[in-house]
Amino acid sequence: MSSRVAIVTGAARGLGSATAVRLAQDGLAVAVLDLDEASAKATVDAVAGVGGSAVAVGADVSDPAAVEAAVARVTEELGAPTVLVNNAGITRDNLLFKMSESDWDAVLGVHLRGSFLMTKAVQKHMVAAGWGRIVNLSSTSALGNRGQANYSTAKAGLQGFTKTLAIELGRFGVTANCIAPGFIASDMTRATAERIGQDWEAYVAQRAAAIPVARAGEPEDIANAVSFFVDERAGFVSGQVLYVAGGPRA
Numbered sequence: 214m215s216s217r218v219a220i221v222t223g224a225a226r227g228l229g230s231a232t233a234v235r236l237a238q239d240g241l242a243v244a245v246l247d248l249d250e251a252s253a254k255a256t257v258d259a260v261a262g263v264g265g266s267a268v269a270v271g272a273d274v275s276d277p278a279a280v281e282a283a284v285a286r287v288t289e290e291l292g293a294p295t296v297l298v299n300n301a302g303i304t305r306d307n308l309l310f311k312m313s314e315s316d317w318d319a320v321l322g323v324h325l326r327g328s329f330l331m332t333k334a335v336q337k338h339m340v341a342a343g344w345g346r347i348v349n350l351s352s353t354s355a356l357g358n359r360g361q362a363n364y365s366t367a368k369a370g371l372q373g374f375t376k377t378l379a380i381e382l383g384r385f386g387v388t389a390n391c392i393a394p395g396f397i398a399s400d401m402t403r404a405t406a407e408r409i410g411q412d413w414e415a416y417v418a419q420r421a422a423a424i425p426v427a428r429a430g431e432p433e434d435i436a437n438a439v440s441f442f443v444d445e446r447a448g449f450v451s452g453q454v455l456y457v458a459g460g461p462r463a
């Protein structure tokens with residue numbers, strides 16, 4: 214119970230999984246939260262592999278009862294969580310004129326409602342501890358992206374959410390920051406390549422050609438940025454949006 218406890222949502226794979234491992238390497242105990250508890254097992258094993266401790270927690274971040282139960286379980290099994298990484302996300306891309314109401318609601322439900330519910334449930338532990346770190350996953354899509362009216366709206370919304378959290382919670386020793394990744398190789402971007410009928414390797418090469426550092430991002434690139442914001446020494450950095458995109462894009 215001596216180490217700090219982090220909850221990483223959507224941590225069964227991709228950026229969330231890499232972040233869970235990174236935070237464990239930093240000495241935190243990690244709750245690996247995802248829709249399906251069984252799918253979080255691989256990340257729990259990866260954390261154990263680097264000598265860390267983790268628990269798998271199944272919860273839909275857009276369901277208030279599931280969120281409350283998940284945070285209560287983490288508190289009981291690992292200790293009070295004082296680090297929260299709102300990473301769970303989905304895409305339901307389509308051009309505006311073809312976008313269904315359910316695809317709009319689903320994307321805003323996971324990213325915005327989910328981050329709101331998780332933060333509301335965890336912040337009480339941060340306030341009680343007089344210390345906390347909140348990191349929200351935005352995206353370069355917040356700047357606008359064809360076919361992503363729902364997703365870009367959610368990701369821009371998370372930036373406003375983050376800045377307000379920084380203002381409201383700062384006096385309790387809590388910082389809130391946002392990371393806006395560019396193109397990162399993950400299941401989410403693989404699904405995009407599939408949807409537009411492009412071979413994965415060709416898609417990565419094409420995307421990398423437009424990135425100043427001339428490569429696709431890796432989940433660890435994002436995990437390292439999360440690690441910075443969570444660090445004890447980052448206590449005077451709050452309300453910021455860090456574009457981690459291999460170039461400016463802001």
Ligand code: NAP
Nearest residue numbers: 223227228248273274300301302352394396397399400401
């Ligand atoms: P990913 O590979 O699709 O992983 C997302 C994870 O979130 C999945 O395990 C998914 O579970 C889980 N999830 C979805 N809905 C959930 C819910 N309601 N409650 C709990 N967990 C849920 O995505 P990623 O590429 O790692 O992206 C992680 C975050 O970074 C997302 O917020 C994404 O928008 C953001 N991002 C990614 C990129 C990129 O290039 N990859 C760029 C910018 C921003 P299931 O598998 O069961 O659905």
